[in-house]
Amino acid sequence: MDDIQLVKLAKEGDANAFEQLLAKYSEQLYRTAYIYVGNREDALDVVQETAYQSFGSIGKLKNEAYFLTWLTRILINCANAVLKKRQIHESIDEVTLLVKENTNYIEVKEAVDQLQENYQTAIILFYYHDLSIKHIAKTMEIPENTVKTYLSRGRKHLKKLIEGGFTNGQTYIS
Amino acid sequence: MDKHTFRERVDKIDIPDADVLQAIKIGVNRAKSAQILPSRKKGKIVTSLVIAASLLLTSSFVVPSFSHALADTPFIGDFYNSFNKMIGRNLEKQNLVTKLNQTATDRGIDVKINGAYYDGNVIGFNFNINGSVLKSSDERYYAKYKLFEGNPLINDSIEITEISKTKNGFSGNIQFYNFSKELSKDMDIPLSFIKIGEKEGQWDFNVPIQQIHATKFLVKNVKGKNEKENVSINVTSIMNGKASTAINYQVSYPINRNLQVHALEVSDENGKDIPMLSDGVIQKKEKNSTVTVERRIVIPQVLNETYSKILVKPFVLQNNTNEVDFSPVAINLEK
Numbered sequence: 001m002d003d004i005q006l007v008k009l010a011k012e013g014d015a016n017a018f019e020q021l022l023a024k025y026s027e028q029l030y031r032t033a034y035i036y037v038g039n040r041e042d043a044l045d046v047v048q049e050t051a052y053q054s055f056g057s058i059g060k061l062k063n064e065a066y067f068l069t070w071l072t073r074i075l076i077n078c079a080n081a082v083l084k085k086r087q088i089h090e091s092i093d094e095v096t097l098l099v100k101e102n103t104n105y106i107e108v109k110e111a112v113d114q115l116q117e118n119y120q121t122a123i124i125l126f127y128y129h130d131l132s133i134k135h136i137a138k139t140m141e142i143p144e145n146t147v148k149t150y151l152s153r154g155r156k157h158l159k160k161l162i163e164g165g166f167t168n169g170q171t172y173i174s
Numbered sequence: 175m176d177k178h179t180f181r182e183r184v185d186k187i188d189i190p191d192a193d194v195l196q197a198i199k200i201g202v203n204r205a206k207s208a209q210i211l212p213s214r215k216k217g218k219i220v221t222s223l224v225i226a227a228s229l230l231l232t233s234s235f236v237v238p239s240f241s242h243a244l245a246d247t248p249f250i251g252d253f254y255n256s257f258n259k260m261i262g263r264n265l266e267k268q269n270l271v272t273k274l275n276q277t278a279t280d281r282g283i284d285v286k287i288n289g290a291y292y293d294g295n296v297i298g299f300n301f302n303i304n305g306s307v308l309k310s311s312d313e314r315y316y317a318k319y320k321l322f323e324g325n326p327l328i329n330d331s332i333e334i335t336e337i338s339k340t341k342n343g344f345s346g347n348i349q350f351y352n353f354s355k356e357l358s359k360d361m362d363i364p365l366s367f368i369k370i371g372e373k374e375g376q377w378d379f380n381v382p383i384q385q386i387h388a389t390k391f392l393v394k395n396v397k398g399k400n401e402k403e404n405v406s407i408n409v410t411s412i413m414n415g416k417a418s419t420a421i422n423y424q425v426s427y428p429i430n431r432n433l434q435v436h437a438l439e440v441s442d443e444n445g446k447d448i449p450m451l452s453d454g455v456i457q458k459k460e461k462n463s464t465v466t467v468e469r470r471i472v473i474p475q476v477l478n479e480t481y482s483k484i485l486v487k488p489f490v491l492q493n494n495t496n497e498v499d500f501s502p503v504a505i506n507l508e509k
Contacts, residue, residue, distance in 0.1 A: 051201025
């Protein structure tokens with residue numbers, strides 16, 4: 001059964017069909033959540049919350065073809081909600097955990113973290129989700145030209161951050 | 175950085191497949207059963223704090239009927255002879271206590287760690303002691319121990335536990351709760367007995383534990399507020415272990431009103447208390463004249479096996495005397 005059929009069934013309230021859909025994209029969902037939140041527990045929370053919110057509101061999805069775009073938008077909102085909460089409750093434990101969990105990945109994570117939120121999302125959707133400019137524009141609800149600007153600026157700054165263009169403690173301000 | 179490199183690096187993020195699928199399943203099930211929460215039930219819940227405090231103080235606290243019933247249970251009764259050892263006993267029945275055989279000897283006394291458990295929320299060790307152990311002045315037998323080398327930043331890192339005389343010596347159990355924000359999956363816990371009976375000494379162990387999978391349910395819109403004192407509660411998640419339940423919650427209150435958050439009171443939907451084992455602080459933050467305390471309460475039973483709905487409210491005192499009034503808020507428990 002293809003995605004569109006599964007989405008149609010899910011819209012009629014078929015939970016199994018919806019679970020199948022999410023399971024199909026589970027790796028992508030988890031890794032995207034992880035890029036944002038940086039640890040396993042929070043990433044799983046984001047996935048759970050995304051499943052909860054998306055199944056609860058799938059009836060509102062007008063065009064089945066945009067399911068993944070729509071789902072990704074929900075996931076990003078959920079991840080941002082976790083980050084927002086964390087701004088209040090940031091703890092040393094979490095930072096330690098992050099460093100321990102995946103040292104190979106920390107370099108990218110740190111760099112992406114330092115990007116402005118909009119650049120961050122554009123970069124993740126383009127580089128990791130392989131979304132087209134058009135799809136990114138739809139996901140972020142911004143014009144395509146703005147996506148191009150975000151990507152261009154985001155890329156430049158990501159490059160500088162990873163290749164050491166900025167000194168420690170210096171972050172990019174648009 | 176090119177797209178390929180970015181992707182290659184992101185692909186290095188390990189995926190806990192089973193946990194991700196479970197998170198999806200739980201999220202979908204939550205959505206399926208999501209109903210608007212019933213209006214708050216008015217009424218006073220009898221405080222369970224006094225009972226709970228007794229349970230926390232020492233493992234020597236024994237509810238007579240439980241003690242008697244458990245003592246009749248062969249083997250298990252030796253270790254889990256008090257109410258607050260229900261979790262260990264329950265896990266033993268489910269064959270979820272890992273058998274160990276670590277020994278240490280000092281001052282003519284042998285200590286052997288027989289088993290360990292970590293049900294997702296609660297960590298426990300079972301041990302035997304052989305040798306000459308002297309009674310305390312209250313006619314009971316005790317062992318004093320340190321966890322994590324007695325780290326003062328960890329609650330109850332130096333404690334005394336009562337040990338029970340058996341046919342072949344003594345047996346005992348140590349149980350504690352993990353109040354770190356993230357619950358580690360595997361750990362080696364440094365444990366040292368420093369006094370057994372009246373003898374001081376050193377019996378050192380490094381006890382390996384592995385977390386038995388716990389299911390986490392995020393909780394939405396379980397909030398309450400006392401408008402007058404500007405104290406609010408927000409329940410954030412529930413962790414179901416194999417023999418216990420942990421509820422994570424936050425209480426926020428103004429910094430300058432001399433308010434103290436003591437615990438969460440949990441009851442069934444008829445207002446009957448559900449006893450807890452422990453309620454502690456995960457972290458505390460102050461921002462813009464508001465204190466936000468994140469806390470975790472541990473209950474010695476898997477709540478969603480018995481209840482479909484519970485009521486909770488924070489037990490908050492002002493000036494350590496006057497209770498801040500709260501209407502209980504309901505939580506629908508997912509299966």
